[in-house]
Amino acid sequence: MVIIYAETWENEFKKTTFEAISYGSKCAQEMGVESIAVVFGNSVNPIGELGKYGVNKVIHVQEIDEFEPYSIALALSDITKELNGKLLVLNGTANGKSLIGILSSLINAAAISNVTSFPINHKPLTVMRSAFSSKGIEQVSSNSDCTILSLVPNALGIISNGDSNPSVVLKKIDSNHKTSILQSEKESGEIPLPEAERVVSAGRGLKGPENWNIITDLAKVLNAGTACSKPVSDIGWRPHSEHVGQTGIQINPELYIAIGISGAIQHLAGVSRSKTIVVINNDPEAPFFKAADYGIVGDAFDVVPRLTETLKSFKK
Numbered sequence: 001m002v003i004i005y006a007e008t009w010e011n012e013f014k015k016t017t018f019e020a021i022s023y024g025s026k027c028a029q030e031m032g033v034e035s036i037a038v039v040f041g042n043s044v045n046p047i048g049e050l051g052k053y054g055v056n057k058v059i060h061v062q063e064i065d066e067f068e069p070y071s072i073a074l075a076l077s078d079i080t081k082e083l084n085g086k087l088l089v090l091n092g093t094a095n096g097k098s099l100i101g102i103l104s105s106l107i108n109a110a111a112i113s114n115v116t117s118f119p120i121n122h123k124p125l126t127v128m129r130s131a132f133s134s135k136g137i138e139q140v141s142s143n144s145d146c147t148i149l150s151l152v153p154n155a156l157g158i159i160s161n162g163d164s165n166p167s168v169v170l171k172k173i174d175s176n177h178k179t180s181i182l183q184s185e186k187e188s189g190e191i192p193l194p195e196a197e198r199v200v201s202a203g204r205g206l207k208g209p210e211n212w213n214i215i216t217d218l219a220k221v222l223n224a225g226t227a228c229s230k231p232v233s234d235i236g237w238r239p240h241s242e243h244v245g246q247t248g249i250q251i252n253p254e255l256y257i258a259i260g261i262s263g264a265i266q267h268l269a270g271v272s273r274s275k276t277i278v279v280i281n282n283d284p285e286a287p288f289f290k291a292a293d294y295g296i297v298g299d300a301f302d303v304v305p306r307l308t309e310t311l312k313s314f315k316k
C-alpha cells in the first residue's frame with residue numbers, strides 16, 4: 001500500500017499535493033499495490049478531483065484540522081501501520097518538513113527528504129535527492145520495511161492519467177492537540193512561492209522598498225510570484241516569506257528572474273534548480289551571470305520597466 005498525505009491550504013488542495021498524488025499513484029502501480037490519499041479538515045472540496053492523478057482510494061479525517069501537526073502525524077502513522085503501508089509520500093512543503101521526522105519516529109520508518117526522482121528501484125527503494133543545500137545530488141536506498149519520502153516541490157510534475165473515481169472513506173480519529181495555533185499571518189505574495197512557476201526576485205540593487213513597484217509590475221504581467229535576497233528581508237524592505245536561498249525558501253520554478261542580486265552562493269543554493277535563470281545586473285562581473293541562462297547587463301531601473309512594457313505589448 002502507498003499512502004499519500006493530501007495537503008490542503010484553506011480547504012483547497014495545493015498544487016504540490018497533485019504532484020504527490022501523481023508520484024504516489026505511479027509508485028503504487030509499479031509496486032502492484034493500491035494508492036490511498038489521506039485528507040484532513042472539514043470541508044475539503046472536491047475530494048474526487050484527486051482521482052485525476054490516479055489515486056485508488058481517499059481516507060477523509062474530518063475531526064483533525066488541516067494543519068495540526070502532531071494530530072496529523074499520529075493519524076498518518078496509525079493509518080500507515082493499519083494498512084501495512086510500504087511507502088508514505090509527503091510534499092516537501094513547510095508542513096511536510098515538520099511531519100517527516102515525527103512520522104519516521106512514530107512508524108519506525110526510513111525517511112528520505114528532498115526527493116527529486118521517481119524510484120530507480122523498488123527493492124530496495126532507491127531514489128535521488130538533493131543534498132548540501134542543492135549543491136549536490138545523492139542516490140539513496142532504504143532497507144526499511146516502510147519508507148517516508150518528501151518530494152521537492154515542482155521537481156517531478158503532475159501526471160493526469162484519466163479519472164480513477166476513487167472511493168472516499170470517512171475515518172474517525174480523535175484529535176490529539178499537543179500544540180495550538182494562536183495566530184497566523186498570511187504571506188503577502190499573491191502566488192505562494194514554492195508553487196510559483198515563474199518568480200521575479202530582487203536584491204539590494206533595488207536601493208529601497210519604494211522601488212519595488214517595478215518588480216511587482218513585472219511579476220504581475222508574467223503572473224509570477226515575488227522573491228528577494230536575504231539582506232532585503234533582513235532590512236525589512238520585503239517580508240521574510242519572500243526570502244529565498246540557503247536559509248530561506250528553496251524553489252524550482254520554470255523561470256527565475258534575478259534583478260539587482262549579486263548571486264552569492266547562499267542565494268544560489270535556493271534557486272539554482274530553476275529551469276531558466278535570467279539575470280539583470282549593472283555589474284558585468286556579478287557572479288550570478290555564471291549561473292544564468294540569459295543575462296542583461298544594465299541598470300534595473302531602465303531595463304525592468306522596458307521589459308514589462310514589452311511583455312504587456314505581447315498581450316494586447
Ligand SMILES: Cc1cc2nc3c(=O)[nH]c(=O)nc-3n(C[C@H](O)[C@H](O)[C@H](O)COP(=O)(O)OP(=O)(O)OC[C@H]3O[C@@H](n4cnc5c(N)ncnc54)[C@H](O)[C@@H]3O)c2cc1C
Binds near residue numbers: 232247261283298
Ligand atoms: C550563513 C549565511 C546564510 C545566508 N543565506 C542567504 C540566503 O538564504 N539568501 C540570500 O539571498 N543570501 C543569503 N546570505 C547572504 C549572501 O551571502 C549575500 O550577502 C546576499 O545574497 C547578497 O544580497 P544581494 O545580492 O541582494 O546584495 P548585494 O550583494 O549587495 O548585491 C547587489 C547587486 O545589485 C547590483 N546592482 C546595484 N545597483 C543595480 C542597478 N541599478 N541595476 C542592476 N543591478 C544593480 C550590484 O551589482 C550587485 O551585484 C547568507 C549569508 C550567510 C553568511
